[in-house]
Amino acid sequence: MRLIVKSLHIIAAFFLLFMICGSLTVSAESHYASKEITNWQIKWGNKAGDKGYMVPVSVKEGWLSAGSGGKTTELPDGISSIWTRIKLPEFKYVSPSVYIDTLYALHVKVYVEDRVLFEADRSYIKDNYSLLVPLSSGDNGKNLYIWTETLKDRIGIKDQVIIGEHGVLIKDYIKNGLIDVILGGAFLFVAIVLFVCAFYLNKDYFSIAASLSIVIASTGVLSITYSPFIYTFYSYFGPVSIVFLDLALLSLLPALTYLFEKIFGGGRFGIIRKFRKFQTVYSLFCIVCLVINGLSDNRFVELYYFVSVTIIGFLMILQFILLIACVIIYSLKGNKDAIIFAIGFGTAAFTGVAELVWYYIRQGNYDLFYWKWALVVFILSLIIILGRRLALNHQQVVKYSRELELFNNELQRSEKMEIISELAASVAHEVRNPLQVTRGFLQLLMEKSNGDEQRFLFMALSELDRAANIITDFLTFAKPEFEQVSILNVHDEFKHIESILLPLCHLNGGKMVLDVEEHCWVKGNSSKFKQAFINIIKNSIESLGEEGTIHMSVYAKGDRVYIHVKDNGEGMEPGVLNRLGEPYFSNKSKGTGLGLMVTFRIIEAMNGEVRIISKKGAGTESIIILPLAEAPDDSNSL
Template identity: 50%
Template sequence: MKAFFKAIAILFVLVMVAFCAFLLEVPDSKHGSDRAIKEWEVTWADRFDPNMSVEELESLPGWTRVQKDDLTPQAPDGTMVMWVKFKIPQYKSGTPALLFNKLYGSHVVILSRDGMIYESKRKYKYETNTILLPLDRSVEGDSIFVGINSGSRIGLQGEVLLGDFGEMQTSYIKNNMTDFIIGCALIFIAVVMLICSLFLRNEHISSWFSLCIIILSSGILVITYSSFLYSLYGKFGNIYVALFDISLLALLPSFTSFFESIIGRGYKAIITKYRKFQVGYSLFCLLFMLINMLSHNKFYNFYKFASMNVLGAIMIVQFILLITVSTIYMIRGNQEAIIFSIGFVVFAVLGLIEISWFFFKSTYYDLFLWKWGLVCFVISLIIIIGKRFVRNHEQVVEYSKQLEMFNNELQRSEKMEIISELAASVAHEVRNPLQVTRGFLQLLVAKQNSADKVYLSMALEELDRASGIITDFLTFAKPEVGKVTELNVLNEFIHIEGILVPMANLQGGKISVHIPQDLYIKGNSSKFKQAFINIIKNSIESLHGEGEIQIWAYEKDGEVSIHIKDTGEGMDEEVLSRLGEPYFSNKTKGTGLGLMVTFRIIEIMNGKISFTSEKGVGTEAIVRFPAIKNALGPV
C-alpha cells in the first residue's frame, strides 16, 4: 500500500510537469487577432524562379483561396513549388512586421513590388521555418508573394501575424525560448553528472553513465528540433541535423542499457541482446550518415529510410519490450520498475496523442509535447538512480554498524581468550597455597585466645573471598556446563527466589516472580542458578533501599524469554555498553568477574542476554534460551 501511494504521488508530479509544460508551450497571441492574416491564395508552379516579377506571379493560373486552418491543397504530381499571395492591411503606428509561425519549405523567398525582401535557402533536410520579417511602409495595401520549394512538406500553416516589430520580436523570442531553457538545463545536468562520475565506484558507473548519455542526448534533441535555432543561425543547419541524428542514435541504446543495469536483463537476457543489437545498428547508421554527408546527400533517401522508417520500427519494438519486462518486474514488487513504468506511461501517452494528431494533420504538424514527456521520463529515471544511491548509502551505513559490532565482538573474544589462558595457568597454582594457608589458620583459631580470633577470622574470610574469585576464574576459563538436563524454568526460580528473598528483604526490596509452569529449556541446573543469582544480586544491590524486582518469562518464536527488571539506580549508555567486559564493574569493590561468568554460562547454554537501562529509572535484563517441549508431557 505504501508503494502504491508513492507511485500515485510520482505520477501526479509528472502529470503536473507535463500540464505546466503544455501551458508554457501555448503560443502567445495577445497582440491582437485583428492583426492576424487568416486567409490567402495559393497556386502551384512547375519550376521555382525567385526572380519572377509581381506581374508574372499575378498571371500564374490556378490561384485558390485558403483559410488558415485548411489543409494545404493537393499538389499536382511531381510539383513541389508553391506560391502564396496575400494583401498587407494598413498598420496604424510603429514599425510593421510579419510573423510566420510555421512555414514548410527548404527554399523560401518573399517578394513585393519592389523586389525580393527575404530569402532562405537550406541545403540540409529541415523544412520547418519560423520567420520574423520587418516591413517597409510602402508595402501596406499591396500584395506580397511567398515562394516555397521543398522536397517533402510544403506550405504555410497557421495564421500570419501583423504587428509592431518590437512587440513581435519579444513575442517571437519568448515563444521559442522554452526549448532552449529545457535543452540547456538537461545538458547542464548531464555535464555535472559526468563530472561527478569521476568519484563513483565501478559498480555504479554503468547506470550513472547511461543516465548521463540519456539526459545529454535529450537536451540536444530538444534544442536541435526547435525551428528557432535554424531561423537564427541557419548557416550551421547541417551541424544541427547531424547532432539531432547522433543524439537519437545515442539515446536509444543508452536507454536500454540503463534499464538493463537498474531493472534487470529480462528473460534469457533479452534486454542485453537487444541492447547489443541497438549499439550495432546505431553504429551502422552513424557510418551511413557520414557517407551521405561526404557525398553531399546523394544517398539521402536510403539514409532516411534507415534512420527514420527502420529506426522508428526499432523504437516501437524497444518500447514494447521495455514496458513488458518492466510490467513483469513491477508485478514481482520491484519499486524501480513501478517508477520506470509511471514515467514511461506519461511519455507514451503524450507521444501517442501527438503522433495521432501528426498523422491526422497529414504530417503538417510539429511535435512539441514529446519533449515534455521526455523530461517527465528523465525525471523518473533520475528518481530511480537517486533511490538506488539512497539504498546503497543505507547499506553502507548498515555494513558500518555490523562492522563495528563484529569489531567489538572480536575485541571481546580476544579479551576473553587472554583471561581464559591467564585463569587456566594461574588459578590452580594459587588455589593450592591458599588452601594450605587456610588450614593452618583454622588450627591457630582453635588454639588462640578470643582477642586474636577476631583477626584470624578476618584473614579466613579474605582467603575465602580470594578462593571465590579463583573459582570464578576457573568457571570462566573452563565453562563446561556439566551435566545437561531438562530444566523447568519455574522450579529453578523457586530455588533462586528462596536464596535471594532474604537478601532483598534486608535491603528493603521486594522480589515478585511470574513464570508459567510449562517453560522448559536444556542446561545445567547449578550453572543456571549461578548465572541468574549473579544477575538478581546486581539488581538487589542497585536498589539502595526500597524497590522492586520483577521476574517474568514466556515462550515466543521457539524461545523462552526471561525478564528481570528492577527499579534501581540504573546505568547510562557508556556503562551499559561495557557490561560483561573483564575487570569492569561500577561497584566500589567489584571485580567484574561475576557478570563476565554469567555471560559465559549463558553463551555455553546457547542463550543470549541483553540489557536496557535508564539512569534513575532502573534496569531490565532479558535472557533468551531455545525452548524445548517437556518429554514427560504436561505436569
C-alpha cells in the first residue's frame, strides 16, 4: 500500500513539474521580443563639476548624436562627465527593464525624466559597469537619462542598449562575467592542490611546482578580480578586488620568469635571470606605491595607475617577446619541454601581446578578454612539462633501483663465490689425498673379493669417483686460470663436443642441430672450454621431452663471438632462472649446482658473458658472448 502511495506521489510530482515547465514555456513564448536601441544623444558635463543632480530634461541645445559600434566617447580636456539621453520606444512588456552590457564610468546615475532609477559611486578605479534597470509600464516613449563621471579617458556606453522583459534580460545580466569567476575558482583550486603536493617533492621540483602554483593562483585571481561580475553584484568588495588584482599581476610576472628560468636555465649572459630580478624589484616598488596610495586615500591614484598599468603593460610585452625568443632557440635545439612550452606560451603571449597592442591603439577603450583562455592553454602546457619532468625522474629512480638491485645481486654472488673459492682452496687438496688412498685399498680388496662383496665394493668406488669429480669442480671453480691458453677454433671444438654428447642426446630421445661458422676464433683452454659447454648442453639434454631438439649456432659479429644453445625442453620459472649459478642450488634431484657455477666461472675467466632466457614449458636458450680472437697464421687450433 505504501509503495502505491509513494508511486502516486511521484507521478503527481512529475505531473506538477510538467505543468510548471509547460506554463513557463508558454509564458516565455508569450513575451514580446527584446528591442535593441542603437542610437542616443550625449551632452558634456560642465567644467565646474557636474554631479548629476540637475537632469537636463528641458535643455534642447548641446546634444550630440551617438550610438553603438564598439567605440567609446572621448572626453574633451577638462571634462570628466557626460549626460546620455536615450529615447525609449513604445513597448508592451509586463516587467520592462533596460540592459546595458558595458558602461564605462566610476559614478553613475540613471533617470527616467527626473525620476531616479539607479545610482552608484565607486571610490576605486574599476570603470566597467553592467546595468539592468527596471522600468514601469508608464515609461513608454519617455527619455532615459544616464549621468556618468570618470577619471579615465573612456566614458559612456560601449555598445548597444537593450529593452525587454526583466525575466529574459536578467539571464544575460547574471551571466556577464560569471564564467570568469568559475574559471578563476578552478585555477585557485588547482593551485592549492599543486602547492600542497609540492611539499612531497624534492628540492629541485619543489621550486618548479611552487612557482607554477603561484602562476596558476595569480591567473585565477586575475580572472576573478578582472571580471565585471564581482563589481556588479558585490560592489562592496571592489576596493579589495582591485588590490588583489594588482597583487596577482605583480606576482604573476616574476613568478612566470622564475619558472622559465628553473626549467630552461638563466639564458645566454644570464639575461633571463637579470630580467627576473628586475621584475621582482619593480613589483616590490609597485606594491610600495599601492600601499602609499591606499594610505593617502587615493591621492596618488593617477601616478599609481601609470606605474602599475601603463608601464607594466610594456614590461609584459617585453617579457613575452624575450621568453618567446628563448623558447624558439631552445625548440630549434630539439628540447621537447621547450616545444611544449612554445605551444602554450606562444598561444598566451601572442594573444596577450595582440590584446595589449590593441588596448593601446584604442587608448584604453578595450576590455582584455581572450587572455584568460589563452592562459588556460599555457597553464596546461606547464602542467604537462612538470608531469613529464616527474615521469622522467620516476623512470630514472626506477632505473637506478634496478641497477642497484643488480649490483647487490652481483655483490652477493661475488661474496658467495669468494667463500666457495676459499673453502675449495683450503679443503679440496686435503680431501682428495685420503680419497685416493681409500680408493686404492678398495681396488685391492675388490680384486680378492667375489659375489656380493665385489658388488658392494664397486658401488663404494663409484661413490668415491663421484666425490672426486665434485672436488675437481671445486678446484676448477677455485682456480679457473688456464694452464695452457691457445687460439681455439669454435667450429672444431663444437664438432668434438657434438661427438661426445650425441649418444646421450639420442638416448634421451632428442636430436642435435649444429650451425657453426668455420672462422670463429676465441682465446682459452680447450679442455675448460669443452667442460663449460658440455655442462650447458648436458643440462639441455636432460630437460628434453619426447622429440626434443637442441640447436647450437655460432657466429661472429663485430669483435664478439655469439654462441647460442637453444632447446625446446621443459624450461624454467623466473624464480629458478634468477638463482642459476648459485652454490648448491640445482633444479635436479641429485644436483649440486656446481656444474653451472663452474661454467660461469670459466666463461668469466675468458672475459665472456652468459645470458640465459627461459620460459616454463617453452624451452631455454643460453647465449654466451666471448671476445673474438685473431686467427693464427696456420689457421689451426693449437
